[in-house]
Amino acid sequence: xxxxxxxxxxIEDKKLLHxxxxxxxxxxxxxxxxxxxxxx
Numbered sequence: 001x002x003x004x005x006x007x008x009x010x011i012e013d014k015k016l017l018h019x020x021x022x023x024x025x026x027x028x029x030x031x032x033x034x035x036x037x038x039x040x
Contacts, residue, residue, distance in 0.1 A: 002010065019028040021035060 021032050023032045
């Protein structure tokens with residue numbers, strides 16, 4: 001899906017820290033693990 005106005009997108013800190021980067025979150029854990037292991 002292409003988002004309109006991609007330069008104006010704002011992602012809240014809460015969404016990043018409590019969902020996307022949280023290894024213990026039931027929905028976000030796979031994404032968090034992906035980013036964790038890609039940080040080489």
